[in-house]
Amino acid sequence: MLAVVAKSADPADPLAGLYVGDWPTPPTGGGLDGIDGGDDWTTVTVRAAALNQHDLWTLRGVGPGARRMPVVLGSDAAGVDKDGNEVIIHPVIGDPAAGHGDETLDPGRTLLGDEHDGTLAERVAVPRRNLVPKPAGLSFEQASCLPGAWLTAYRMLFARSGARPGDTVLVQGAGGGVSTALIALGSAAGYRIWVTGRSAERRERALRLGAEAVFPSGARLPERVDAVMETVGEATWAHSLRSVRPGGRVVVSGATTGAMPPADLAHVFFRQLTIVGSTLGTRDELLELAAFCTAHRLAPVVDRVLPLSRAREGFQALLDGSVFGKVVLTPPS
Ligand SMILES: NC(=O)c1ccc[n+]([C@@H]2O[C@H](COP(=O)([O-])OP(=O)(O)OC[C@H]3O[C@@H](n4cnc5c(N)ncnc54)[C@H](OP(=O)(O)O)[C@@H]3O)[C@@H](O)[C@H]2O)c1
Numbered sequence: 616m617l618a619v620v621a622k623s624a625d626p627a628d629p630l631a632g633l634y635v636g637d638w639p640t641p642p643t644g645g646g647l648d649g650i651d652g653g654d655d656w657t658t659v660t661v662r663a664a665a666l667n668q669h670d671l672w673t674l675r676g677v678g679p680g681a682r683r684m685p686v687v688l689g690s691d692a693a694g695v696d697k698d699g700n701e702v703i704i705h706p707v708i709g710d711p712a713a714g715h716g717d718e719t720l721d722p723g724r725t726l727l728g729d730e731h732d733g734t735l736a737e738r739v740a741v742p743r744r745n746l747v748p749k750p751a752g753l754s755f756e757q758a759s760c761l762p763g764a765w766l767t768a769y770r771m772l773f774a775r776s777g778a779r780p781g782d783t784v785l786v787q788g789a790g791g792g793v794s795t796a797l798i799a800l801g802s803a804a805g806y807r808i809w810v811t812g813r814s815a816e817r818r819e820r821a822l823r824l825g826a827e828a829v830f831p832s833g834a835r836l837p838e839r840v841d842a843v844m845e846t847v848g849e850a851t852w853a854h855s856l857r858s859v860r861p862g863g864r865v866v867v868s869g870a871t872t873g874a875m876p877p878a879d880l881a882h883v884f885f886r887q888l889t890i891v892g893s894t895l896g897t898r899d900e901l902l903e904l905a906a907f908c909t910a911h912r913l914a915p916v917v918d919r920v921l922p923l924s925r926a927r928e929g930f931q932a933l934l935d936g937s938v939f940g941k942v943v944l945t946p947p948s
Contacts, residue, residue: 621680626675632674667690
């Protein structure tokens with residue numbers, strides 16, 4: 616089958632170790648020998664798979680996927696299971712019981728594309744419990760964005776921020792996969808969504824997505840906000856701490872520009888801020904997200920759809936920062 620594989624890591628040139636070509640197909644019949652869980656696993660024919668910064672981290676040599684190369688990249692996909700059902704794939708492979716009812720807290724959890732081959736392929740093997748019905752109103756391309764960026768945004772806003780409808784929530788970054796999801800989900804849920812963006816064009820698009828107000832990156836806000844959604848990291852961290860009201864929360868799920876900014880502890884304790892980590896979401900939250908999108912007629916923002924064979928071009932766009940929303944790849948049918 617055709618697959619997109621990380622063969623080696625290079626922090627300075629992540630695309631150097633990218634291979635796009637023929638790769639062994641996961642078995643389809645019976646138990647999947649050689650895969651943890653055997654009969655509890657099944658295969659999905661991938662119809663669309665979204666790219667993530669996670670794939671680039673692996674290609675830079677960061678994370679578990681980098682330790683087991685070669686590995687098929689990709690954690691998000693929509694496709695068709697062996698019974699012909701249209702599904703999306705929950706990317707977290709973990710045991711809820713080991714995480715006090717939350718598989719994202721299982722210390723042994725992994726992500727598709729790390730310990731196990733991922734979704735940037737014609738077919739992927741996954742645990743049966745990770746299959747979730749695809750929302751009928753979404754195309755395969757749109758639905759493939761739900762399990763990663765959109766699930767991360769859903770948990771940040773609705774499980775981790777403590778914010779209520781009517782509260783003001785600042786989203787750092789306008790056009791990221793997670794940012795666009797935060798803007799669309801938050802405005803649909805009745806939050807006042809304020810957004811920082813690096814260009815006038817990206818800020819304008821954030822307004823069209825539902826943001827109430829937009830600001831250049833780092834700009835002083837007219838008032839402090841109840842919560843900040845942070846995925847950018849070092850470039851925006853000081854602004855996030857300055858922008859949240861006393862007693863407010865900063866929810867952090869990513870650090871694209873660096874993970875070690877000055878913590879400014881005096882600011883944290885004096886204003887009694889809460890800093891909350893967040894990672895992906897549970898299978899149940901993915902079901903809730905799918906229902907939320909259906910109820911509010913929301914569809915992920917897809918910047919471009921490329922054939923799987925042109926994966927390198929998609930990753931280059933992600934590296935260039937020119938993407939607004941998600942890049943989606945489609946395998947040959
Ligand atoms: N913990 C998890 O489960 C999880 C899940 C998904 C993603 N993540 C992480 O979250 C981060 C974002 O992911 P993504 O998919 O949204 O990435 P993305 O699509 O590449 O988006 C990058 C975002 O960062 C902003 N940005 C980049 N450099 C900036 C700078 N110097 N100053 C201000 N803003 C800057 C961009 O703002 P503009 O649009 O204004 O240019 C854009 O909104 C990544 O590090 C990813 O690994 C974590």
